[in-house]
Amino acid sequence: MSMLLEVDGVTVTFDGFRAINNLSINFAPAELRAIIGPNGAGKTTFMDIVTGKTKPDSGKVIWGERNISLLGMSESQIAMEGIGRKFQKPTVFEDQTVRQNLAMALKNPRSPFAVLMHKKTPSNAARIEAIAEETGLLDSLTRTAGELSHGQKQWLEIGMLLAQDPRLLLVDEPAAGMTVEEREKTTDILKRAAQTRAVVVVEHDMEFVRRLNCKVTVLHEGSVLAEGSLDHVTSNQTVIDVYLGRAHA
Amino acid sequence: MHKSFISQNPSVLWFLAALGLFTVIVTVMSEATGVGLVSTSFVKTLGKTLCLCLVAIAMDVVWGYCGILSLGHFAFFGIGGYAIGMWLMYARTEGIVLDSLAGQPIPATPQEISDAIGNQIFGVVGASEFPMIWAFADNLLLQLLMVVLIPGLLALVFGWLAFRSRVTGVYLSILTQAMTLALSLYLFQNESGLRGNNGLSGLQNIPGFEDVSQAAISLAFLWASACALGAGYLFFAWVISGKMGSVIKGIRDNEARVRFLGYHVESYKLFIFTITAVVSGIAGALYYPQAGIINPGEIAPIASIYLAVWVAIGGRGRLYGAVIGAAFVSLLSSWFTGGGAPPINLGFYTVLWTDWWLVLLGLAFVTVTLFFPKGIGGLFDYLVRKPS
Numbered sequence: 020m021s022m023l024l025e026v027d028g029v030t031v032t033f034d035g036f037r038a039i040n041n042l043s044i045n046f047a048p049a050e051l052r053a054i055i056g057p058n059g060a061g062k063t064t065f066m067d068i069v070t071g072k073t074k075p076d077s078g079k080v081i082w083g084e085r086n087i088s089l090l091g092m093s094e095s096q097i098a099m100e101g102i103g104r105k106f107q108k109p110t111v112f113e114d115q116t117v118r119q120n121l122a123m124a125l126k127n128p129r130s131p132f133a134v135l136m137h138k139k140t141p142s143n144a145a146r147i148e149a150i151a152e153e154t155g156l157l158d159s160l161t162r163t164a165g166e167l168s169h170g171q172k173q174w175l176e177i178g179m180l181l182a183q184d185p186r187l188l189l190v191d192e193p194a195a196g197m198t199v200e201e202r203e204k205t206t207d208i209l210k211r212a213a214q215t216r217a218v219v220v221v222e223h224d225m226e227f228v229r230r231l232n233c234k235v236t237v238l239h240e241g242s243v244l245a246e247g248s249l250d251h252v253t254s255n256q257t258v259i260d261v262y263l264g265r266a267h268a
Numbered sequence: 269m270h271k272s273f274i275s276q277n278p279s280v281l282w283f284l285a286a287l288g289l290f291t292v293i294v295t296v297m298s299e300a301t302g303v304g305l306v307s308t309s310f311v312k313t314l315g316k317t318l319c320l321c322l323v324a325i326a327m328d329v330v331w332g333y334c335g336i337l338s339l340g341h342f343a344f345f346g347i348g349g350y351a352i353g354m355w356l357m358y359a360r361t362e363g364i365v366l367d368s369l370a371g372q373p374i375p376a377t378p379q380e381i382s383d384a385i386g387n388q389i390f391g392v393v394g395a396s397e398f399p400m401i402w403a404f405a406d407n408l409l410l411q412l413l414m415v416v417l418i419p420g421l422l423a424l425v426f427g428w429l430a431f432r433s434r435v436t437g438v439y440l441s442i443l444t445q446a447m448t449l450a451l452s453l454y455l456f457q458n459e460s461g462l463r464g465n466n467g468l469s470g471l472q473n474i475p476g477f478e479d480v481s482q483a484a485i486s487l488a489f490l491w492a493s494a495c496a497l498g499a500g501y502l503f504f505a506w507v508i509s510g511k512m513g514s515v516i517k518g519i520r521d522n523e524a525r526v527r528f529l530g531y532h533v534e535s536y537k538l539f540i541f542t543i544t545a546v547v548s549g550i551a552g553a554l555y556y557p558q559a560g561i562i563n564p565g566e567i568a569p570i571a572s573i574y575l576a577v578w579v580a581i582g583g584r585g586r587l588y589g590a591v592i593g594a595a596f597v598s599l600l601s602s603w604f605t606g607g608g609a610p611p612i613n614l615g616f617y618t619v620l621w622t623d624w625w626l627v628l629l630g631l632a633f634v635t636v637t638l639f640f641p642k643g644i645g646g647l648f649d650y651l652v653r654k655p656s
Contacts, residue, residue, distance in 0.1 A: 070528060098530035110525045112518045123514045129531050131539045137511040183530065 021084065023048045023217050024069065024102075024187055029078030031064055031241075038064040039075065040241035046187065051213035053228045053249075054221045056238035057261065062221045063107075065238070066189050070104050071097040083186070099129065103185035107192045109172035113165030117156055117175055120164050121147045124179035146182070154178035154208060170201035177208055187217045194227040206230045225249075273509055280505045283588055284498050291494040300483040311486040312472075312558045313602065317595050318493035319555035320578075322500045324594035325587050326544035326551070327575050329504050332584030333513065334540045335520030337437075339572045340426075340444030343451050344419035344545040346567035348552030350455075351418060353468035353562050354402060355411035359475035361388045362406070392466050399461030415553040416546050423545030424538065431534040431541075436523070448569045455564035467563025471556050489558050496554055500547050501587060507543075508587075516540055577629065581636050582643050589645025596644065601625065 022045045031039040039061045046052060054062055067073035069080060071094040080089040082100060089097055098104075112120050125143060127133070151157045154174040159167065164175060173193055180188050190209065194202045209231065212218050222228050228235060228249055235252050237244040239261050245252040252258050274281060294314055297305040306314075323345050330336050365384045369376045376384070386396040404410035430443055458464035474485060507513070518526040519533055527533050556562045575594075582593015603609060604625035612619040621628075636643055 072524075093532070094524075094527040095530050095532045098528055104528050106525070110522055112514075112521055112525070114517060114521060115514060119514045122511060123518060123526075124529050131512070131535050134515055134531075134536075135507065135510075135512045179529070 021048075022046060022081075023083065025079070025081040026065070026069070027079040027081065029068060029075045029080065031061075031068065031073060031075045037241050039068065042078070042238075042242050044236060044243055046217045046219060048186065048217060049213065049215060050217050051210060051231060051233040052217070052219045053231055053233055053235045054219060054238060055223070055225075055228060055235060055252075056244070059240075060238040061241040062238055063191065064241075066104060066191060066221065069097075069187075069189065070094060070102060095129070098183065098185075101184075101186035102189065103180040103183045103187070104189045105173075105176050105180055105191060105193065107195065109169065109176050111164040111167075111172050111175050111179070113163070115164060116161055117151065117164055117167070118147060118160045120175060121150055121160075121178055121182050124182035126182065126184040150178045150182050153181065153211070155204065170197050170205075173197065173201075173205065174208065177205070177212075181212060185216065188212060188219065190218065190220045192222055192224075193220060194222060194224050202227055202230070225253075273506060277505055277509055279586075279588060280502060283501055283591070287494055287498050287501075291491060294490060295487055298483065298487055300481070300487050308483045308486050311483075311490055313599075315486065315490040315493045315558045316555050317598055318490070318497045319551045319558070320598050321591040321594045322493070322497045322551035322554075323548045324575060324578050324582070324590040325497075325500060325504055326547040327579050328584055328587055328590035329508065330540055330544040331576065331579060332586070332590070333508050333520065334516040334537060335523075336537060336541060337441045337576065338444045338541065338544075339441050339569065339576060340448045341544065341548045342572040342575050343448040343567050344423060344548035345552035345555070346451075346562065346571075347419045347422070348415045348549030349556035349559075349562040349566070350462060350468065351411055351414040351549070352553040353471050353556055354405040354414075354462075355408050356471045356473070356475065356557060357389060357468050358385065358402065358405040359408070360470060360473050361385050363475055363478075364388070390463065393458040393464050395458070401461050412553075415549050419545045419549030420542055423542045427538045427541040431537045434534075445569050445572070448567060448572050452564050452567040452569070455567065465563060465565075467561055467566075468556075469561040471562065472558070472560035474557065486558070489554065493554050493558075496550060497591075500551075501591075504547075504587060577633050580643060581632060583645025584643065586645045586648075588648070589643050592644050597629070601629070604628070 024046045026042060026044045029039055029042045030037065042061065042065065044065075054065070056062055064073060068075050069089065071089065071092055074090065081087070082089050082102075087100075089100070092100070112123070115123075122143065125146060127137070127143070147160070148157065151160055154177055156171065156175060156178060159171065164172065167175060177190070177193065180190075193205050193209065197205060206227070209218055209220060213233075220228075220231060234247065235249050236246045237252050237255075237258050244261065245255045245258050294306055294311060295301065297303050298311050299306070299308050323341060327338070327341050330338050330341065362381075362385050365381060365388060369381065369384070382398070383396060386398050390396055390398075398405075404414065426447055430440055435443060454460055455462055456465050462468065472482065472485070474480075477485060508516070515526060515531055515536060518529075519536060523533055578593040578597045579590045580593070581597055582591065583589030604621040607622070609621040609625075611621065640646060642649065
């Protein structure tokens with residue numbers, strides 16, 4: 020099976036500190052993957068590289084069937100290629116309504132002129148409503164995003180990702196600050212999304228990762244330490260030493 | 269589609285109605301109709317104020333909506349004034365020169381005429397040759413084109429360089445101030461070709477309308493300014509109403525997020541920066557014929573800062589707020605600095621408002637920023653708040 024995203028031998032150094040050290044990691048077109056690792060393992064830097072925010076010192080990042088390199092592309096170009104990113108802290112546009120937030124994210128032409136001349140269409144409205152229903156925000160469409168609860172903001176941001184219709188979703192700690200019920204719902208949304216596209220979840224919370232029930236990649240000091248099912252990696256002695264050992268300490 | 273835009277933005281209709289009513293009332297009470305309750309010079313002040321309101325809504329769009337605190341939009345305003353001033357001055361001087369040469373037995377050659385006009389205009393800076401930039405000054409249409417082209421191109425080039433280097437926030441503000449200062453200092457030079465610190469004058473005399481009274485001309489400019497403000501308001505209200513408004517407000521609130529949504533943020537900033545510069549140029553081209561004179565002092569960095577102060581006091585992020593702020597503060601300013609406010613004698617010290625007005629304005633700015641971030645326009649929120 021050909022890979023959707025191939026990260027090959029990537030290294031990034033910040034002031035002499037190797038945030039990412041010869042990292043190689045691949046993702047299939049439709050899979051759910053969790054990335055775990057202690058603080059400073061390079062999880063966020065990995066996302067920064069894939070989304071074009073950080074340029075690596077060496078290595079390759081190859082995307083899609085056409086095997087194009089994402090290095091050297093701008094953030095907006097990469098987003099248009101089909102990579103969506105959800106930040107750790109929910110970043111929705113708080114001054115605008117849920118509907119406006121989703122409309123902005125909806126996959127449509129992005130040039131200033133196209134946006135200026137943009138007209139509301141029934142098909143766009145239907146797509147917005149479908150996504151709102153999927154993320155449980157159908158009743159909140161006219162509300163200002165700033166009024167939403169923390170969990171709802173997280174879902175809105177996931178909804179905005181889905182509205183972009185990306186082929187790869189990078190999701191940074193979606194469960195942070197959520198109640199148990201909210202976590203369950205988030206898990207369901209992510210699992211359903213992963214049926215048709217690749218979803219990569221960076222998470223600290225082991226319970227949440229267990230609930231995702233997917234392949235897990237453990238990062239440590241900027242490279243892959245172990246990969247496999249959660250039970251497989253948690254029984255790995257090195258993983259226990261560097262990550263779980265510290266977490267339980 | 270147009271109908272739904274108006275119905276979704278009722279404040280636009282209210283504004284246009286108020287603007288129309290204001291213009292009609294001033295017209296009826298002006299000297300031109302014989303009522304004379306409003307003097308011609310005050311009609312000009314009001315007409316100029318409408319132009320300031322127009323540049324203020326442009327400032328509100330670029331700052332209040334797109335989050336770019338440009339401290340250089342008054343430079344575009346001044347450039348518009350210079351562009352129209354060149355034609356006004358050239359055409360009027362040409363008329364005077366031709367009249368004075370008319371009685372001579374041997375008709376003057378075109379070269380002699382051109383020299384005479386050049387002498388008249390540039391004698392004050394010790395020159396008589398027309399600089400390159402006056403190449404189109406004899407053509408009203410081309411010079412009107414300059415009113416929009418020069419501010420537009422300058423904004424496009426400046427914005428392209430600044431935005432693509434991802435200069436944001438206070439650094440961008442400083443850059444725009446530097447641009448304004450550089451332009452102002454350049455124009456102060458006699459070699460700039462625009463008469464150095466003398467600037468362009470006599471702009472209130474419109475060539476071809478020498479027989480029309482200033483009372484009538486002032487009304488014509490009042491109406492032109494009102495139409496420009498109305499059109500500008502409608503245009504900007506449309507720009508910010510739909511998805512474009514969503515995106516630029518998104519850029520204001522979280523630029524990086526908009527980028528990750530796939531929008532090319534720099535293009536949007538450049539678009540907003542440039543169209544607001546063009547509108548500022550148009551506002552300036554209407555303002556200076558009413559002021560009668562433009563000189564490099566008008567483009568001084570402080571003018572652009574005042575513009576930001578007006579918008580902040582009026583309430584940024586709402587177009588009518590910018591209009592209220594510009595009208596209120598600029599009229600108050602001319603009242604205080606023009607000797608309208610009586611001096612306050614404290615016995616040991618006399619408060620002269622020409623000196624103390626700036627202190628008052630500064631205090632008002634600080635107070636509004638700290639305690640009423642929504643500005644005067646924010647008061648309307650209390651009026652229209654639905655009972656909950």
